[in-house]
Amino acid sequence: xxxxxxxxxxxxxxxxxxxxxxxxxxxxxxxxxxxxxxxxxxxxxxxxxxxxxxxxxxxxxxxxxxxxxxxxxxxxxxxxxxxxxxxxxxxxxxxxxxxxxxxxxxxxxxxxxxxxxxxxxxxxxxxxxxxxxxxxxxxxxxxxxxxxxxxxxxxxxxxxxxxxxxxxxxxxxxxxxxxxxxxxxxxxxxxxxxxxxxxxxxxxxxxxxxxxxxxxxxxxxxxxxxxxxxxxx
Amino acid sequence: xxxxxxxxxxxxxxxxxxxxxxxxxxxxxxxxxxxxxxxxxxxxxxxxxxxxxxxxxxxxxxxxxxxxxxxxxxxxxxxxxxxxxxxxxxxxxxxxxxxxxxxxxxxxxxxxxxxxxxxxxxxxxxxxxxxxxxxxxxxxxxxxxxxxxxxxxxxxxxxxxxxxxxxxxxxxxxxxxxxxxxxxxxxxxxxxxxxxxxxxxxxxxxxxxxxxxxxxxxxxxxxxxxxxxxxxxxxxxxxxxxxxxxxxxxxxxxxxxxxxxxxxxxxxxxxxxxxxxxxxxxxxxxxxxxxxxxxxxxxxxxxxxxxxxxxxxxxxxxxxxxxxxxxxxxxxxxxxxxxxxxxxxxxxxxxxxxxxxxxxxxxxxxxxxxxxxxxxxxxxxxxxxxxxxxxxxxxxxxxxxxxxxxxxxxxxxxxxxxxxxxxxxxxxxxxxxxxxxxxxxxxxxxxxxxxxxxxxxxxxxxxxxxxxxxxxxxxxxxxxxxxxxxxxxxxxxxxxxxxxxxxxxxxxxxxxxxxxxxxxxxxxxxxxxxxxxxxxxxxxxxxxxxxxxxxxxxxxxxxxxxxxxxxxxxxx
Ligand SMILES: Cc1cc2nc3c(=O)[nH]c(=O)nc-3n(C[C@H](O)[C@H](O)[C@H](O)COP(=O)(O)OP(=O)(O)OC[C@H]3O[C@@H](n4cnc5c(N)ncnc54)[C@H](O)[C@@H]3O)c2cc1C
Ligand code: SF4
Numbered sequence: 001x002x003x004x005x006x007x008x009x010x011x012x013x014x015x016x017x018x019x020x021x022x023x024x025x026x027x028x029x030x031x032x033x034x035x036x037x038x039x040x041x042x043x044x045x046x047x048x049x050x051x052x053x054x055x056x057x058x059x060x061x062x063x064x065x066x067x068x069x070x071x072x073x074x075x076x077x078x079x080x081x082x083x084x085x086x087x088x089x090x091x092x093x094x095x096x097x098x099x100x101x102x103x104x105x106x107x108x109x110x111x112x113x114x115x116x117x118x119x120x121x122x123x124x125x126x127x128x129x130x131x132x133x134x135x136x137x138x139x140x141x142x143x144x145x146x147x148x149x150x151x152x153x154x155x156x157x158x159x160x161x162x163x164x165x166x167x168x169x170x171x172x173x174x175x176x177x178x179x180x181x182x183x184x185x186x187x188x189x190x191x192x193x194x195x196x197x198x199x200x201x202x203x204x205x206x207x208x209x210x211x212x213x214x215x216x217x218x219x220x221x222x223x224x225x226x227x228x229x230x231x232x233x
Numbered sequence: 234x235x236x237x238x239x240x241x242x243x244x245x246x247x248x249x250x251x252x253x254x255x256x257x258x259x260x261x262x263x264x265x266x267x268x269x270x271x272x273x274x275x276x277x278x279x280x281x282x283x284x285x286x287x288x289x290x291x292x293x294x295x296x297x298x299x300x301x302x303x304x305x306x307x308x309x310x311x312x313x314x315x316x317x318x319x320x321x322x323x324x325x326x327x328x329x330x331x332x333x334x335x336x337x338x339x340x341x342x343x344x345x346x347x348x349x350x351x352x353x354x355x356x357x358x359x360x361x362x363x364x365x366x367x368x369x370x371x372x373x374x375x376x377x378x379x380x381x382x383x384x385x386x387x388x389x390x391x392x393x394x395x396x397x398x399x400x401x402x403x404x405x406x407x408x409x410x411x412x413x414x415x416x417x418x419x420x421x422x423x424x425x426x427x428x429x430x431x432x433x434x435x436x437x438x439x440x441x442x443x444x445x446x447x448x449x450x451x452x453x454x455x456x457x458x459x460x461x462x463x464x465x466x467x468x469x470x471x472x473x474x475x476x477x478x479x480x481x482x483x484x485x486x487x488x489x490x491x492x493x494x495x496x497x498x499x500x501x502x503x504x505x506x507x508x509x510x511x512x513x514x515x516x517x518x519x520x521x522x523x524x525x526x527x528x529x530x531x532x533x534x535x536x537x538x539x540x541x542x543x544x545x546x547x548x549x550x551x552x553x554x555x556x557x558x559x560x561x562x563x564x565x566x567x568x569x570x571x572x573x574x575x576x577x578x579x580x581x582x583x584x585x586x587x588x589x590x591x592x593x594x595x596x597x598x599x600x601x602x603x604x605x606x607x608x609x610x611x612x613x614x615x616x617x618x619x620x621x622x623x624x625x626x627x628x629x630x631x632x633x634x635x636x637x638x639x640x641x642x643x644x645x646x647x648x649x650x651x652x653x654x655x656x657x658x659x660x661x662x663x664x665x666x667x668x669x670x671x672x673x674x675x676x677x678x679x680x681x682x683x684x685x686x687x688x689x690x691x692x693x694x695x696x697x698x699x700x701x702x703x704x705x706x707x708x709x710x711x712x713x714x715x716x717x718x719x720x721x722x723x724x725x726x727x728x729x730x731x732x733x734x735x736x737x738x739x740x741x742x743x744x745x746x747x748x749x750x751x752x753x754x755x756x757x758x759x760x761x762x763x764x765x766x767x768x769x770x771x772x773x774x775x776x777x778x779x780x781x782x783x784x785x786x787x788x789x790x791x792x793x794x795x796x797x798x799x800x801x802x803x804x805x
Contacts (some may be wrong), residue, residue, distance in 0.1 A: 144634070186581070214438070
């Protein structure tokens with residue numbers, strides 16, 4: 001069994017549900033993987049877990065492709081004090097999605113090659129080695145859909161796909177969710193829209209409707225009804 | 234291969250552990266019967282940390298929740314979906330029926346929408362009003378006591394509104410509307426469309442000491458680890474066991490047919506244990522089918538014998554016929570006033586807080602049956618797809634679409650929570666020409682012949698969908714919103730989703746008093762075989778625009794009571 005296979009069976013054997021993508025996973029010490037295995041525990045069936053592990057242990061993009069993705073992602077969403085592409089794990093996410101959604105593979109790989117081809121012709125350098133001014137000159141050709149067109153040209157479609165993946169990768173990460181300022185996913189009691197928000201929107205609750213609504217103070221009480229179905233507790 | 238027989242004889246074998254099977258298990262086991270529950274999927278308990286997805290963050294999945302493995306996203310609780318590996322189904326000609334199945338203890342009740350609506354008096358007798366389809370042999374008054382009991386046993390929030398055809402019940406208090414729901418109310422009122430608190434089987438107050446109360450995470454489709462929403466496993470089957478019931482659970486056990494004795498009566502089932510892939514038989518005095526409408530029809534049709542050459546209970550030739558699903562079409566509305574919203578925790582319960590029950594009179598319309606409107610939107614948890622087409626809505630504001638750079642961060646934040654949607658869910662007419670049947674050309678991986686479907690919509694449904702879009706547009710404008718996209722035209726069936734897509738498939742073993750025109754009687758008992766019952770949605774004669782599950786539960790309880798009575802009288 002080669003190292004990669006033995007590593008895989010070790011992980012499967014330990015009931016792991018996944019591990020992070022390291023660019024050189026076979027070189028990673030088992031302790032490190034063990035350490036990170038539980039990053040992806042989200043209620044998989046054994047079959048799903050095995051599928052994820054296969055994808056995580058596999059690598060689709062070559063290192064130089066990942067470099068382009070990283071550069072492109074940082075142009076689409078430049079780092080600022082709120083968060084970066086690296087903190088959000090965007091490149092790893094795109095690598096994973098390319099394996100998870102095989103239709104992405106040729107589109108992305110081809111798009112990256114197309115960008116390099118363009119840069120070689122116009123700037124005698126690969127995309128990564130172009131100056132930022134040159135890179136943006138290219139992006140300006142790809143980033144704006146023709147609102148009148150029935151179908152967008154390849155480079156615009158490719159860029160839209162990359163922009164979508166970059167943004168969704170970012171805004172589903174810990175830093176991205178914080179930046180979006182999503183406040184939920186934790187136990188609480190819903191007691192309606194805050195008063196200042198209601199006012200800002202010129203809304204109010206009508207009294208008759210409110211009378212049918214739950215009172216946070218009695219939520220733990222045992223429900224009781226009269227024979228007509230009126231709640232009396 | 235040899236069939237492995239079990240010597241034990243159960244009082245009842247229940248096939249399927251979803252809504253119908255769970256209810257039958259609870260009532261029959263509580264009555265002291267020896268029950269075997271056969272479930273094709275694995276054991277599932279939403280409280281099990283290894284199976285739990287509730288309260289997970291998107292970044293806990295390497296695909297950030299994308300729906301590549303599970304149709305409604307990776308955190309959804311369904312083990313199954315539109316397609317299940319190794320268990321195909323087919324469509325006849327160019328008709329299209331999409332079949333959603335879950336394979337797990339509790340079935341689809343683990344991840345369903347929890348919309349829990351009683352049928353009204355009109356709904357059981359629809360033919361009386363428009364001459365279409367058939368009446369049920371029973372009426373609201375027969376089912377009402379069971380709806381009442383289901384409300385109290387399982388719990389449902391809502392409000393008593395004194396609407397004749399949307400009967401009152403025993404409701405827990407409703408959650409207050411969210412902001413986008415207030416916009417919906419505003420638009421609906423101006424359009425003369427009624428709006429009332431929604432009715433979902435979620436505990437907004439304690440109903441017993443075994444189940445927790447909702448903590449408002451908005452994730453019921455992930456199944457609630459504190460059992461605050463209704464799932465068949467956590468709320469019926471586990472309590473039946475805990476109550477000392479004699480319940481043997483056979484999970485990963487795929488029933489292929491009902492077996493019969495020399496008199497043509499059922500005496501058990503044949504099943505395949507998915508773990509060792511061997512065939513087994515299990516014996517019982519009574520068989521209760523609850524494998525979901527189409528799966529139960531399939532089992533009966535596959536139970537062929539000399540005594541029952543067309544399949545068990547199929548002397549009428551009607552098993553599989555009259556298959557019908559709810560109609561459905563959706564529309565999204567962009568509300569500029571909801572841009573740049575102030576943030577707060579708006580998760581609420583895992584579903585809508587308000588809805589519009591059918592508010593018009595079909596006599597004045599060009600389509601015979603009604604629909605209700607469901608509302609969605611809000612400051613929900615980001616997931617795969619958040620940030621897609623980040624500034625497409627700019628075109629409505631005269632601003633640039635596309636681009637790159639940190640301006641995109643602002644676009645995503647600006648539009649977050651500014652789009653809401655409406656879904657119309659309507660009643661279709663049950664027709665004999667819409668059916669499922671055994672496909673002699675295909676078997677599943679267990680060697681069991683599979684189903685093929687033949688289902689098309691008629692103009693009744695198309696005209697209804699057209700009306701839905703007109704309503705959506707009116708409400709959308711009246712709330713100050715911009716209705717997105719064009720109304721789908723005739724070429725697109727006015728946006729009607731494929732049959733099956735609303736996942737309310739019913740009618741395949743329909744109820745009636747005449748054995749020539751129906752499969753089961755009013756107690757869901759096969760006309761042909763008196764110890765076989767069907768307690769899923771197969772017996773539905775029609776299904777109103779009300780989602781089916783509350784009625785499945787009420788009827789399963791009623792049938793279980795009947796079984797107990799018959800046993801007492803030694804009629805079974
Ligand atoms: C996403 C979604 C949202 C929904 N929302 C709502 C809603 O808001 N309101 C509503 O009323 N309804 C809703 N429904 C529909 C609701 O889930 C079903 O009506 C209900 O679960 C049907 O109950 P059942 O007992 O007939 O079947 P199921 O719940 O489907 O259970 C059937 C069980 O039988 C098992 N089974 C099947 N074949 C065999 C076999 N051969 N041998 C052994 N076991 C077998 C299956 O594995 C399954 O566990 C929704 C469904 C989905 C998928
Ligand atoms: S919304 Fe309430 S009932 Fe639904 S899963 Fe969350 S806590 Fe449970």
